[in-house]
Amino acid sequence: MRALTPPSAARARPGGAHGTAQPHRTSDDVRAPLWVLLLPVLLLVVDLVFDFGWPVTTAAGFLLTVLPVVSAFGYGPLAVAGSTVLAVGLQILLATRAGHLSEQHHVWIYIATTLAGIMGTALSWQRLRRSRDLVRVRSIADTLQYTVLRPVPARVGSLRTVGRYRPAHADIGVGGDLYEVCETRFGTRVLLGDVRGKGLDAVRTVADVLGAFRVTAHETADLCELADQLDRQVLRDAAEGDDDELFVTAVLLQHRPEGLLVELVNRGHLDPLLLTPAGVRPVRCPECLPLGLGHLGGESSAPVAVELPPGHTLLLHTDGVSEARDANGEFYPLTERLTGLGSTDPAVVVDFLDRDVRLHAGSLGDDLAVLALSPAGS
Structure with missing residues (x-):
């Protein structure tokens, strides 16, 4: 059976007199697209390819400085904090492998990555909070739409x-x-x-x-x-x-x-x-x-x-x-x-x-x- 149905009603859950129920939105409706979720992985792979493809004296771990911020666009605060720890840890290991562990510019890279991790974690928390607000507003709009255009x-x-x-x-x-x-x-x-x-x-x-x-x-x-x-x-x-x-x-x-x-x-x-x-x-x-x-x-x-x-x-x-x-x-x-x-x-x-x-x-x-x-x- 088919019905003249508003767009949101196509996402409605089963139920009600005519097989449709009041629209319901979840956080899945504002989940980041797959390509955004894959960006941190791509950045990590590129960094490791550069590091192991170049001479051992070159440490490419500086690319990982932006990893926490990139992760913030698709993941939650805990995941961003974890990516920060991973980024700093890899930078230390790659610098040690090249013999540059305690050189000044590498130390500043560790500090910059940590600061990026703090900002990325805050950005992720704010993004999730706005996403929840957006879901709430859209749910209200869907309910009003369902009431007007049944x-x-x-x-x-x-x-x-x-x-x-x-x-x-x-x-x-x-x-x-x-x-x-x-x-x-x-x-x-x-x-x-x-x-x-x-x-x-x-x-x-x-x-x-x-x-x-x-x-x-x-x-x-x-x-x-x-x-x-x-x-x-x-x-x-x-x-x-x-x-x-x-x-x-x-x-x-x-x-x-x-x-x-x-x-x-x-x-x-x-x-x-x-x-x-x-x-x-x-x-x-x-x-x-x-x-x-x-x-x-x-x-x-x-x-x-x-x-x-x-x-x-x-x-x-x-x-x-x-x-x-x-x-x-x-x-x-x-x-x-x-x-x-x-x-x-x-x-x-x-x-x-x-x-x-x-x-x-x-x-x-x-x-x-x-x-x-x-x-x-x-």
């Missing part, structure tokens, strides 16, 4: 749901895209949208809209009234944040149990795509203002009904997909690429888009969210 079960009601969410910045788990799927007494309801703007203000709006949807989706029978309530929520956010230009483009969807029809309300968002064995076509909805701008005029149109029989898939997406640009500034040809895919299986479609968009764009310039829905029996 993993969606692979099946809700009689729909199979498959999706993917990719933030534009990999180190920021929540962006301006939002989604939610829930089963209510009115049927399965889905929300996918995109907040104007970026940063913490956009994340706050995402959290507020999703919170409002999770409550009103269970209490409001009419899909258009549900959209209007979300519109008023965004308008309140705009007033509180003194942002007259705040809005959220969104698609709301409703699917009644055992039915073949899906009802759609589009509030200024991109047209969903219907994938059928015969091809791909956009689902045209009446043009309505985005959430937060409904007060500017116009009444909500009736939902558009779309037939979704077995073998058909409805794809909702944000502009992180359709507006992804390649090196020449060309937009990603979404419809053409899906037409050439030759499959309507939701998992195949989502996995393909996840790979293909990033191959087209190289790196994401905007958040990306896709959600594919099909009858559970197909």
Whole structure:
């Protein structure tokens, strides 16, 4: 089974109602890379090769002076202290072998290595302390992300749901895209949208809209009234944040149990795509203002009904997909690429888009969210 899952949830431990649990980070998440761990060993080998490859009168142990500092970038204080003792001991042995044990410049090398060991030990302790703080901060961020963007079960009601969410910045788990799927007494309801703007203000709006949807989706029978309530929520956010230009483009969807029809309300968002064995076509909805701008005029149109029989898939997406640009500034040809895919299986479609968009764009310039829905029996 697959679910629309935030990046951190992929690291979540098993458990919970849908097979995922609250994200958990450990110190392994900030462990130094292998090449950093191997640097002290490489330095030690190079020093010994130089020493035994040169004439016996030459002592190359001076290279070991930086060994404690190099070790501090990958190891703990005790290991750094041990590397200091090892470095000074080898320097003494190599100097003795060359007959330079008590020469002044060698004595200063022993002292310099010892001082480097003290500084390296302090550096290692500070690095570990900062690493623990980083793990704690990231764990809090992951918990908040998990609360805002909950993993969606692979099946809700009689729909199979498959999706993917990719933030534009990999180190920021929540962006301006939002989604939610829930089963209510009115049927399965889905929300996918995109907040104007970026940063913490956009994340706050995402959290507020999703919170409002999770409550009103269970209490409001009419899909258009549900959209209007979300519109008023965004308008309140705009007033509180003194942002007259705040809005959220969104698609709301409703699917009644055992039915073949899906009802759609589009509030200024991109047209969903219907994938059928015969091809791909956009689902045209009446043009309505985005959430937060409904007060500017116009009444909500009736939902558009779309037939979704077995073998058909409805794809909702944000502009992180359709507006992804390649090196020449060309937009990603979404419809053409899906037409050439030759499959309507939701998992195949989502996995393909996840790979293909990033191959087209190289790196994401905007958040990306896709959600594919099909009858559970197909």
